[in-house]
Amino acid sequence: MIKTRMTDLFGCKHPIMLAGMNWVTTPELVAAVCNAGGLGIFATARCTPEETRKGINEIRKLTDKPFGINQLLILGQVARDTIQVAIEEKVPVINYTLGKPWFIDEVHKYGGRVIGTTAFVKHAIKAAELGCDAIVVTGAEAAAHGEEASTLIMLPIVASKVKIPIISAGGYGDGRGLAAALSLGASAISMGTRFALTKESTVHEHFKQLCLKATENDTIVSTKFDGMRGRALKTPVTERIAKGGFPLVEAFRGAYETKQLFNLSWPKFIGMSFSMMGSDDQHPLWVQARQAAGYRRHTLAIYDGNMKEGIYFAGQILGACNDVPTVAELIDRIMVEAEATLKKTYSMLA
Ligand SMILES: Cc1cc2nc3c(=O)[nH]c(=O)nc-3n(C[C@H](O)[C@H](O)[C@H](O)COP(=O)(O)O)c2cc1C
Numbered sequence: 173m174i175k176t177r178m179t180d181l182f183g184c185k186h187p188i189m190l191a192g193m194n195w196v197t198t199p200e201l202v203a204a205v206c207n208a209g210g211l212g213i214f215a216t217a218r219c220t221p222e223e224t225r226k227g228i229n230e231i232r233k234l235t236d237k238p239f240g241i242n243q244l245l246i247l248g249q250v251a252r253d254t255i256q257v258a259i260e261e262k263v264p265v266i267n268y269t270l271g272k273p274w275f276i277d278e279v280h281k282y283g284g285r286v287i288g289t290t291a292f293v294k295h296a297i298k299a300a301e302l303g304c305d306a307i308v309v310t311g312a313e314a315a316a317h318g319e320e321a322s323t324l325i326m327l328p329i330v331a332s333k334v335k336i337p338i339i340s341a342g343g344y345g346d347g348r349g350l351a352a353a354l355s356l357g358a359s360a361i362s363m364g365t366r367f368a369l370t371k372e373s374t375v376h377e378h379f380k381q382l383c384l385k386a387t388e389n390d391t392i393v394s395t396k397f398d399g400m401r402g403r404a405l406k407t408p409v410t411e412r413i414a415k416g417g418f419p420l421v422e423a424f425r426g427a428y429e430t431k432q433l434f435n436l437s438w439p440k441f442i443g444m445s446f447s448m449m450g451s452d453d454q455h456p457l458w459v460q461a462r463q464a465a466g467y468r469r470h471t472l473a474i475y476d477g478n479m480k481e482g483i484y485f486a487g488q489i490l491g492a493c494n495d496v497p498t499v500a501e502l503i504d505r506i507m508v509e510a511e512a513t514l515k516k517t518y519s520m521l522a
Contacts, residue, residue, distance in 0.1 A: 174350075174510060177337040178211075178360035181305060182265060182285060183238050185209030186507055187350070187360035189308070189339055192242025192267060192289075193316075193485075194218045194467075195474045196368050196375060199227050203234030204372040204499040209507075211360075212237075213267050217244045218467065221253045228261045238264040240287070245271020259284075267308070276303045287339065291319040293329050300334040307334065308362050311342030315365045315391075315487035316402050318342050324356070331357025345489040347509020351517065354510075365487040371498045376477030379405070379484045380496060388491025396422075397483050398466025399459040405486040407479065409469075423448070423458055426465030 176187045190197060190205040192215035202212035214231060216224045224241065231239050241258045245251045245268050255275050258266055262282045266275065269289040276286050280303075288299030289308040299307050309330045311323025323342040330338055337359035344350065345366040353361045368375050369383050382405060392406040394414035404410045413422075427448065431441040448457045466483065473482025497505070 174354070174507065174514070176354065176359040178306065178339060181337060181359075182211050184211045186503060187354070188503055188506065189213060189360055189362040190367050191308075191341055191362045191364035192217075192269075193364050193368060195471055196364075196373060197242075198374055199230035199234060201367065201370075201372045201374070201499070202231050202239055204370075205367065205503070206231075206235040206237035206239050208500040208503040210499075210503055211265065212239045213242045213265070214239065215242045216254045216258075217242070217247060217251075219254065221257045224254045224257045225261065228258070228263060240265025240267050240285075242267040242269070242289075244269055245273065273299075273302060273304070289341075291317065291321075291326075293321075293326065293333065296330045296338075297333055300336045304336060306337040306339055306359070308339045308341050309358075311340070312403075313343030313488040314341055314403065315368075315485040316404075317400050318403060318487075319401060323353075327353065327356045327358055343487060343489050345492050347506045347511070348513050349489075350506055350510040351513035354514070355517070363489075364485075365489050366493060366502065367499065368486075369493050369496055370502055371496055375474050375484075378477030378479060379473055379482070382407070382479075382484070383486060383490055383493060384496070386486070386490040388488045390490060391486055391488055396462075397469070397485075399462030402466075402485060403487060405484040405490070407484075409479070409481060410483055413483070422465045423461045426461035426463065426468070427457075429464035429468055430461060 178187045186209040188210040190212045192213045194215045194217050197215045202214045205212035214227050241263050243251050243254050259278055265285050266279050267287040279286050285305040287306045288304040290296050291310040296307050309326050310318050311326045312318045327340045339360045339362045340353040340358035341362040344361040344363045350361050390406045391403050392410050392414050393403045395401050396413050469483040472478040473484040
């Protein structure tokens with residue numbers, strides 16, 4: 173048994189968290205992680221407030237353990253509405269990224285906890301100053317939105333600068349990784365790629381099989397997948413998109429997706445398109461449109477297993493993923509290996 177500040181703070185058995193992954197972290201996967209002793213996180217960025225409430229209720233039917241939701245604060249009102257639902261439902265953990273949390277006091281009032289997620293040292297320090305209870309620090313190895321610095325670099329730097337518990341993300345999949353993270357100053361690890369490759373994960377079989385064959389060199393980083401720097405499984409689709417120029421058609425397609433998603437009128441859509449054409453490609457409208465285009469491709473991969481158009485976010489830890497265990501098998505295995513590794517390391521002390 174390994175007890176850390178993270179297991180004390182969140183009341184879970186093991187220092188392992190399920191990373192928020194839109195479309196992947198279903199209530200079933202979240203509950204499976206909670207029931208196996210970890211902290212399950214339900215990603216809500218692509219959920220309406222009603223879907224968020226429904227997901228929370230489904231999780232509560234499947235587990236009585238603490239769990240959390242994850243939200244991208246850049247989504248503005250959509251994020252506000254979802255967080256409001258989570259507060260009304262007194263969700264034990266609110267995990268946010270990409271923005272400034274306004275809800276920390278409200279969550280603390282009902283005994284909940286707030287976890288910030290970042291890939292930058294300066295944002296980790298800010299999250300601690302703002303009153304977050306813990307922080308997820310994501311290294312470059314991670315699927316999706318890591319930055320340039322690897323976990324090995326980021327984690328000790330952040331650990332020397334913040335006092336709140338750190339949950340390290342990016343590149344974890346086994347017990348040796350957990351033992352290393354604890355030695356580097358983390359109180360827990362968060363995993364995405366590895367949990368997406370479990371029996372309870374509903375990721376399409378085509379992509380699970382591709383992941384099993386992939387090595388640590390079979391991922392690719394680009395800003396062209398969804399407008400933000402992101403790491404995905406290397407396939408003919410992702411290689412073509414990464415090598416191509418600015419994805420103009422893709423971005424307009426994304427703008428149209430945004431129109432459909434938020435029920436925008438045609439005049440609003442045309443206005444948005446003109447604003448996009450008058451601004452540089454880093455303008456929030458372009459980024460938003462490219463995100464929407466990326467979302468379409470992610471769902472094609474995750475739900476349909478579409479290899480011709482789908483993009484599947486995946487991290488470098490794929491190189492060490494050789495099977496599709498159940499969540500409980502995976503967590504048990506990691507804990508046994510982490511304990512053995514820590515004992516072996518301890519025995520080296522003269
Ligand atoms: C299939 C998949 C989908 C993901 N989707 C999202 C997402 O929608 N939004 C997000 O911020 N991060 C997403 N992530 C990233 C995770 O939240 C997490 O940061 C990352 O997986 C941690 O590193 P690891 O993959 O090495 O475990 C996704 C990861 C995977 C594997």
